Amino acid sequence: MNFRRLFVPLALVIAIPLLAGCGGDAEPTPTPLGPLPTRVQIELSEWAVGQNFTQSGSGTTIFHVTNKGSLAHELVVLRTDMTIGDLPIGSDGKVDESAGQVIGEIEVDELQPGAQASATFQLGSGKYVLLCNLPGHYAQGMRSAFTLANN
Numbered sequence: 001m002n003f004r005r006l007f008v009p010l011a012l013v014i015a016i017p018l019l020a021g022c023g024g025d026a027e028p029t030p031t032p033l034g035p036l037p038t039r040v041q042i043e044l045s046e047w048a049v050g051q052n053f054t055q056s057g058s059g060t061t062i063f064h065v066t067n068k069g070s071l072a073h074e075l076v077v078l079r080t081d082m083t084i085g086d087l088p089i090g091s092d093g094k095v096d097e098s099a100g101q102v103i104g105e106i107e108v109d110e111l112q113p114g115a116q117a118s119a120t121f122q123l124g125s126g127k128y129v130l131l132c133n134l135p136g137h138y139a140q141g142m143r144s145a146f147t148l149a150n151n
């Protein structure tokens with residue numbers, strides 16, 4: 001018996017009902033939605049980092065940042081267990097970012113005066129400090145803390 005000749009029709013017999021099933025009237029199974037991303041509105045100014053969360057759980061977090069000040073700024077998202085005012089400052093006037101884990105940042109060239117920028121970060125549960133790390137800006141007050149619970 002020619003094995004190949006038998007195999008082809010058998011494959012068609014199996015494949016045709018499968019194809020027909022695809023175009024049938026079965027409703028597609030809806031994909032369950034995950035948790036909605038947290039959105040954070042941030043306003044930078046001299047000398048503050050204002051923040052407004054829509055929720056406080058961990059996960060995908062979208063930062064919408066507006067520089068309302070008259071100087072350029074940046075935004076660093078630092079995960080750290082240190083108290084907000086206690087981050088070490090180097091001789092260059094900048095926070096030593098090794099005091100925590102930098103989750104992400106929006107650079108100064110995106111945050112000139114009046115500019116808006118957005119970025120999406122994955123945030124685990126824990127304590128965070130948002131800061132501007134241009135020389136002297138953290139010390140002047142450009143910092144803000146938040147804590148995320150486990151979702």
Ligand SMILES: [Cu+2]
Binds near residue numbers: 072074133137
């Ligand atoms: Cu700044």
